[in-house]
Amino acid sequence: MDFGYTAEQEALRSEVRQFIAEHVTPEVVDEMHGGESGRDTSGRRGRGPLVADLFSKIGERGWLGISWPKQYGGQDGDRMSQYIVEEEFSRVGIGVGGGGSGAPAIMAAGTDEQKDYYIPKLISGEFSLALGFTEPSGGADLASLQCRAVKDGDEWVINGQKIYTSGAHTATHFYLMARTDPEAPRHRGISIFLFPMDTPGITVRPLWTIQSDPLAPPGTTYGTARTNETFLENVRVPQSALLGEENMGWYVGAMGLNLDRVGAGRYLMSVRRDEDIVNWVKENKLGDLSLAEEPAVRDKLAELWIEAQVCRLMTMRSMSIVETGGNFTYEGSAEKVWAPEHGVRTAEAISQMLGPYATLLSGSHNALEDGLYAHQLMGAFQSGINHGSVQVMRDQVSRRGLGFPRG
Ligand SMILES: Cc1cc2nc3c(=O)[nH]c(=O)nc-3n(C[C@H](O)[C@H](O)[C@H](O)COP(=O)(O)OP(=O)(O)OC[C@H]3O[C@@H](n4cnc5c(N)ncnc54)[C@H](O)[C@@H]3O)c2cc1C
Incomplete structure (x- = not known):
């Protein structure tokens, strides 16, 4: 078995390194890590004009979501090229792989409309998902979750609390696990919902970590200064917000986490x-x-x-x-x-x-x-x-x- 890289792959790595040296400036890093300049028109930190411009340049080179299908904004490329590009960008704290644990789950379990809508924008970085799985009752025992989604006509009404919802203050969408059938065995009464973070009824409160004071320097791995507590009060989402089959969310979520x-x-x-x-x-x-x-x-x-x-x-x-x-x-x-x-x-x-x-x-x-x-x-x-x-x-x-x- 040959674990080395081909000459072509090494050339790709050099090209990416060169690009990073030229384009990932201290100003871009500052904006990405939440400097005041890093607010775009919707108020999201980390996605200001410099970061948006950087992502568009990375996209022009065909380096975003290389192994994802072209139909969904990828390149139909091979996983190893994606790995090399991801590896180089990860060194400067930039993710170019394809959208966190939500994207593989949407790809595997989403409807055509969901795939068309979410995947290209997750790959380009225009959308990002807040993972709303853990609750105060305990993350290891995830199947004990209490957050409830109840059907009301064509809508679902969601009530509950999530904790450690990292990025909920900057994400565009929630990727949330809720209980939809309290009578079913624990793992079988859970569903996943995708909806915008600005849906009425959502409150996001900061939960500061040990890295917040003093602030960890950019590039400190696992150095997140802030995660969140998130409260959902009568949050109404359409039927189309359901990802995968009703009550099968445990399996969709576990698969997404595993692939991520x-x-x-x-x-x-x-x-x-x-x-x-x-x-x-x-x-x-x-x-x-x-x-x-x-x-x-x-x-x-x-x-x-x-x-x-x-x-x-x-x-x-x-x-x-x-x-x-x-x-x-x-x-x-x-x-x-x-x-x-x-x-x-x-x-x-x-x-x-x-x-x-x-x-x-x-x-x-x-x-x-x-x-x-x-x-x-x-x-x-x-x-x-x-x-x-x-x-x-x-x-x-x-x-x-x-x-x-x-x-
Ligand atoms: C910085 C940070 C960011 C996070 N971001 C997110 C996020 O974005 N979205 C999200 O949904 N969650 C997030 N989490 C939550 C994370 O997934 C949970 O912290 C984790 O699953 C553990 O849950 P818990 O903290 O409630 O601890 P508990 O479930 O109370 O567990 C405490 C300890 O006991 C151990 N334990 C529990 N049960 C068992 C058992 N049966 N056998 C052996 N050991 C056991 C656990 O392994 C753990 O070490 C984040 C957590 C942190 C710290």
Whole structure:
């Protein structure tokens, strides 16, 4: 098996790197991370004129949603090219893959109208979805969700509360799980709805994370400063807001989450700091001390690098299963255990190598790399919880991968 890249793929990577060096300026990054200038006419942060212009240029080059069908704004291209483009843009915190966990679910379970309406705009970044699954009663036990959707004529009326609705303050649409049949067994009475975030009855309140004060520097993986609590009071949505069959939302949502675990973006969240620290150690000294010459440091970095390659290979395997239409069951869950736990090991090892300076947060005098490694250390732990906790993922691997009974 050849794990290398072809000359054509390497050329694509160089082209993308060149583009990023020329077009992803500090002003664009500032706008993307919510600087005041980053408000477009609808008030969405992170999508101001500079970011919109950047996305249109990326689109002109044919790099948005490369492996998605042309009919839906993609390029009918191969997954590996998409991976390479995604990998390079992920390094500067820009997603070009194709719209988060909602898009694959819409593609698989949506009506033709839903696919025509949502997919091209999700790929171009014009639309973004807030994932409304978790509730205060507990995210690991998602099937216990209480948010209710009740049919009223041609409409659904939704009432309930969601928590950790990341991006709800900037998203254009809700991708929400609600209970539609309270009498049915827990997993079978749930449906998914897609509707605009400005639908009357929705209140979004900030829920600040450990990364908010001081603000994590842009590019800190898992460094989100804000997530949200979201309240829904008599929110009326049309029948056409239903995604997939009524009461089958559990399966649609689980499939979407699983497919969203595949790709360069997710994998790089956990291994980007490996690359950073190797470069840092080669280019810098701690006082007179060259860490690059320290056997313990070299040993540890080599070990982490090998682990990072395991992450990469797991991602490649998942991509190849999806690309060839294979049965993708536990592989995404396995990645979601390995990659975040690797991210934690890296963050801890870096703080041991660099010592107390690496624990100073952004803005502190003497903070290394403006607190990047300190914020990463805090954020790494979060990565083992969000998007499916590692404990829940292990359970899925044991059941779906190894055939153990439900625990
Ligand atoms: C920063 C951040 C962003 C998030 N963004 C979103 C988002 O955009 N949309 C969204 O819907 N959700 C989001 N989440 C929610 C996330 O999916 C949940 O936090 C996660 O599913 C865990 O749920 P919980 O926090 O309610 O913890 P709990 O369900 O209370 O679990 C607490 C701990 O107990 C463990 N545990 C629970 N039950 C079991 C069991 N049966 N066996 C073994 N261990 C168990 C869990 O693994 C976890 O470690 C986000 C979370 C964070 C931290």
